[in-house]
Amino acid sequence: MASRVIPVEPFDLVIFGGTGDLARRKIWPALFRRFVAGQIEGDVRLIGAARGEMDSAGFRDVVQEAIVEFGGEESRRKANLSAFIKMLSYVTLDARGEAGWVELAKLMRPDRIRAFYFSVAPSLFGDLAKRLHKHGMADDTSRIVVEKPFGRDLESARDLNRVLARHFDESQIYRIDHYLGKETVQNLMAIRFGNVLFEPLWNSQYVDHIQITVAESVGVGGRGDYYDKSGAMRDMVQNHMMQLLCLIAMEPPAKFDPDAVRDEKLKVIRALDPVRGADVVRGQYEAQGDKADYRTQVEDPDSTTESFIALKALVSNWRWAGTPFYLRTGKRLRDRASEIAVVFKDAPHSIFGADAGRHRNILTIRLQPNEGIELGVTIKEPGPGGMRLIDVPLDMTFAEALGPEDADFPDAYERLIMDVIRGNQTLFMRGDEVEAAWAWTDPIIADWEAGASEPLPYISGSSGPDEALMLMHRDGRRWREIKP
Numbered sequence: 001m002a003s004r005v006i007p008v009e010p011f012d013l014v015i016f017g018g019t020g021d022l023a024r025r026k027i028w029p030a031l032f033r034r035f036v037a038g039q040i041e042g043d044v045r046l047i048g049a050a051r052g053e054m055d056s057a058g059f060r061d062v063v064q065e066a067i068v069e070f071g072g073e074e075s076r077r078k079a080n081l082s083a084f085i086k087m088l089s090y091v092t093l094d095a096r097g098e099a100g101w102v103e104l105a106k107l108m109r110p111d112r113i114r115a116f117y118f119s120v121a122p123s124l125f126g127d128l129a130k131r132l133h134k135h136g137m138a139d140d141t142s143r144i145v146v147e148k149p150f151g152r153d154l155e156s157a158r159d160l161n162r163v164l165a166r167h168f169d170e171s172q173i174y175r176i177d178h179y180l181g182k183e184t185v186q187n188l189m190a191i192r193f194g195n196v197l198f199e200p201l202w203n204s205q206y207v208d209h210i211q212i213t214v215a216e217s218v219g220v221g222g223r224g225d226y227y228d229k230s231g232a233m234r235d236m237v238q239n240h241m242m243q244l245l246c247l248i249a250m251e252p253p254a255k256f257d258p259d260a261v262r263d264e265k266l267k268v269i270r271a272l273d274p275v276r277g278a279d280v281v282r283g284q285y286e287a288q289g290d291k292a293d294y295r296t297q298v299e300d301p302d303s304t305t306e307s308f309i310a311l312k313a314l315v316s317n318w319r320w321a322g323t324p325f326y327l328r329t330g331k332r333l334r335d336r337a338s339e340i341a342v343v344f345k346d347a348p349h350s351i352f353g354a355d356a357g358r359h360r361n362i363l364t365i366r367l368q369p370n371e372g373i374e375l376g377v378t379i380k381e382p383g384p385g386g387m388r389l390i391d392v393p394l395d396m397t398f399a400e401a402l403g404p405e406d407a408d409f410p411d412a413y414e415r416l417i418m419d420v421i422r423g424n425q426t427l428f429m430r431g432d433e434v435e436a437a438w439a440w441t442d443p444i445i446a447d448w449e450a451g452a453s454e455p456l457p458y459i460s461g462s463s464g465p466d467e468a469l470m471l472m473h474r475d476g477r478r479w480r481e482i483k484p
Helices: 021-036 056-070 078-085 101-107 122-134 154-165 183-194 221-249 258-271 412-422 431-449 466-473
Strands: 011-016 045-050 088-092 113-118 142-147 173-176 207-215 280-286 308-314 324-330 337-344 362-368 372-380 389-397 456-459
Touching: 011 021, 011 412, 021 056, 021 078, 021 412, 045 101, 056 078, 056 088, 088 101, 113 122, 113 412, 122 142, 122 154, 142 412, 154 431, 173 412, 173 431, 183 221, 183 362, 183 372, 207 221, 221 258, 221 308, 221 324, 221 337, 221 431, 258 431, 280 466, 308 466, 324 466
Parallel strands: 011 045, 011 113, 045 088, 113 142, 142 173, 207 324, 280 456
Antiparallel strands: 207 337, 280 308, 308 324, 337 362, 362 372, 372 389
């Protein structure tokens, strides 16, 4: 059941920060896998640009090592790797100066799609955009890809949007969120809008509540300096989890068109109620066994940055009035697992009596590590002894359902980079989306920074602070146990 791969048009792609960690771990391996799949072929130029002094031969060695380490099984096929490496070249470049820009401009071809991936700190976005225009590399067909963080609050997000808008139209700006490139996230839209079974039930009349969980078993590790300036709210909730909430809650767009989809997501963000202080729980992990304490992994030994967030959000519109959305994310939790659980209401009347117990249908969308979709249904337990009810899953794990030929799904970066080349912005955030998300998040963060609360300690390897459990218990609900 292998899917047909359609090659993209010839293009020139420049990766600014081409020797950095993100490029080595994600971008170059993603491009290589698309090359092996047959989606990149013909007259394509892949150009790395960074400050380090290096020639193209040395750069090819760097990329080859990265692909061997992070590229998966295909990287061991030397013929594929050798052919891919020949597409690469390198320019030593100063983002804030003039060095290297003339050389880069000479590599650009006027009859090709041009894409520029800003795999650098956001403080350099404006400098790169300005110099691309100054040296004649930006035209109507050019596209830029920018990585999060898209600001750290509403004011900085607006500033960043203004800087980019001076040189590029919104239709040329691709704000990448790798969560939206996951197969299951996109299948969420297919499930909702491609099946008559679910959409009539997708509202407050039938849905009791929705849980969105992104749990990580690792700590901040080598990202301590960055993470301590961001925390779980800025690093995860404001972007990744907000996007998941929007896809779950949005109205059906008129068509599967980039602006139609993003218009509906924006309406969800603007319909979110302000979050009360009592509806947010912050946490910070403590040492357990050989696991380090959060504060020993960051510069500030008295840090009050949260490594865990749980909150209750309400969408005040016709579809979702009264249906809570519970979000939680954190580091050093028991398991690494991400899922969306749509918990439907109880049947209005049970004909089986009190002894049958309480049973609910739950639609679970697993994002990682084993992408798939599961629908819990109630059936009779086999055997004699009366009508005893049990819950069983109707499970569609993609790797099992679609067979071994399709088990190796494209990585999120593979899909999203190819969407950039095709000019499809559906899975990328628009500037007004980013600003609306910050407008909702900023008051929550402002309360913390004003000293309204301190993060609560939780033991590494646990499910987070006990107070997060109470966030659900007081509503007569409970968090689902996460299964990796």
